[in-house]
Amino acid sequence: MNKKILVTGGTGMVGHALKQIMSDGTFISSTDCDLRNKEDVFRLYKKHKPTHVVHLAAKVGGIAANSNYLADFYIDNVEINTNVLAAAHYNNTEKVVSLLSTCIYPDKAKYPLTENQIHLGPPHSSNYAYAYAKRMLDIQSRAYRDQYGRNYITVVPNNLYGENDNFHLEDSHVIPALMRKIHDAKINDIPSVTLWGDGTPLREFTYSKDLSEVLLFLLDNYDSPEPINVGNTSEISISSIALILKDIIGYSGNILWDTSKPKGQLRKPSDNSKLISLGWDPNQYTSIIKGLQNTYNWYIINYPNVRGVE
Numbered sequence: 001m002n003k004k005i006l007v008t009g010g011t012g013m014v015g016h017a018l019k020q021i022m023s024d025g026t027f028i029s030s031t032d033c034d035l036r037n038k039e040d041v042f043r044l045y046k047k048h049k050p051t052h053v054v055h056l057a058a059k060v061g062g063i064a065a066n067s068n069y070l071a072d073f074y075i076d077n078v079e080i081n082t083n084v085l086a087a088a089h090y091n092n093t094e095k096v097v098s099l100l101s102t103c104i105y106p107d108k109a110k111y112p113l114t115e116n117q118i119h120l121g122p123p124h125s126s127n128y129a130y131a132y133a134k135r136m137l138d139i140q141s142r143a144y145r146d147q148y149g150r151n152y153i154t155v156v157p158n159n160l161y162g163e164n165d166n167f168h169l170e171d172s173h174v175i176p177a178l179m180r181k182i183h184d185a186k187i188n189d190i191p192s193v194t195l196w197g198d199g200t201p202l203r204e205f206t207y208s209k210d211l212s213e214v215l216l217f218l219l220d221n222y223d224s225p226e227p228i229n230v231g232n233t234s235e236i237s238i239s240s241i242a243l244i245l246k247d248i249i250g251y252s253g254n255i256l257w258d259t260s261k262p263k264g265q266l267r268k269p270s271d272n273s274k275l276i277s278l279g280w281d282p283n284q285y286t287s288i289i290k291g292l293q294n295t296y297n298w299y300i301i302n303y304p305n306v307r308g309v310e
């Protein structure tokens with residue numbers, strides 16, 4: 001039987017990347033359907049009758065947005081996830097692939113992060129509301145599986161970046177924030193640019209196009225209740241990212257660090273061995289230099305009509 005795929009969050013960074021590699025499918029935005037509204041979500045499923053759902057939609061943001069809007073991050077994500085899975089169950093949708101995030105792992109976890117640790121302790125205090133909402137997406141998916149035999153799986157990306165990201169100075173993640181600040185310093189001839197933290201934390205970054213390829217792979221190759229880590233596990237410091245971006249952007253000024261600003265967890269390497277054991281080749285991940293170059297090329301072509309800038 002042919003799959004009829006509905007993609008929630010189809011207008012986001014990952015949604016755009018998935019659209020590039022999918023020949024078919026319905027990609028929806030919040031304008032098509034506010035997923036916080038139960039009746040609208042049930043109407044959406046009635047209209048499209050999806051056999052498969054890739055559930056990307058979420059209220060997403062960096063450290064500042066997560067800590068400033070704790071209640072909004074909690075309630076929006078709980079409502080979105082509750083409705084998307086409930087409507088899938090009601091409509092006998094065959095499979096749902098939902099996204100979690102490595103930032104929902106316990107603050108004090110054993111490294112590398114393995115999927116069995118997700119619920120073994122509180123998340124980092126800066127994003128606990130988003131993290132618990134995402135953890136409940138795992139619980140809801142498992143509960144539907146255990147009670148009704150539903151094939152709802154959850155996927156755990158690490159830090160994502162790529163074309164169509166959010167470049168807002170306060171609401172964005174680290175890569176778009178750095179790219180925008182260094183680009184702005186270059187075009188305005190500013191001699192130095194000050195970045196948050198001290199640059200020492202190590203992070204793993206996955207290019208959005210790579211994640212979209214993993215998602216299609218898992219639609220066919222993973223049907224188990226446990227979440228699955230899917231990110232590129234090469235670690236790189238934030239200061240190295242800044243230097244690569246300085247080079248790509250062609251900025252000749254200085255990079256300074258504002259150590260009064262939060263820097264987040266020191267490191268959080270993840271274990272993607274389960275994904276690799278399914279046959280995913282880690283050589284398929286795009287190198288950080290190529291991914292950043294592609295993203296910056298897209299940024300300057302589209303500037304200033306870029307999310308968070310315009």
Ligand SMILES: NC(=O)c1ccc[n+]([C@@H]2O[C@H](COP(=O)([O-])OP(=O)(O)OC[C@H]3O[C@@H](n4cnc5c(N)ncnc54)[C@H](OP(=O)(O)O)[C@@H]3O)[C@@H](O)[C@H]2O)c1
Nearest residue numbers: 009010011012013014029030034035056057058099101160
């Ligand atoms: N970005 C990361 O670094 C990262 C890391 C790990 C996991 N993830 C997860 O990956 C998934 C995709 O992230 P992303 O970076 O692509 O996010 P994004 O670019 O911020 O896109 C969010 C998407 O969700 C939609 N959305 C938000 N609120 C909605 C609502 N109330 N009703 C309907 N749609 C709504 C947005 O629609 P509009 O365009 O209409 O607003 C947009 O399509 C999310 O589940 C996120 O938690 C992201």
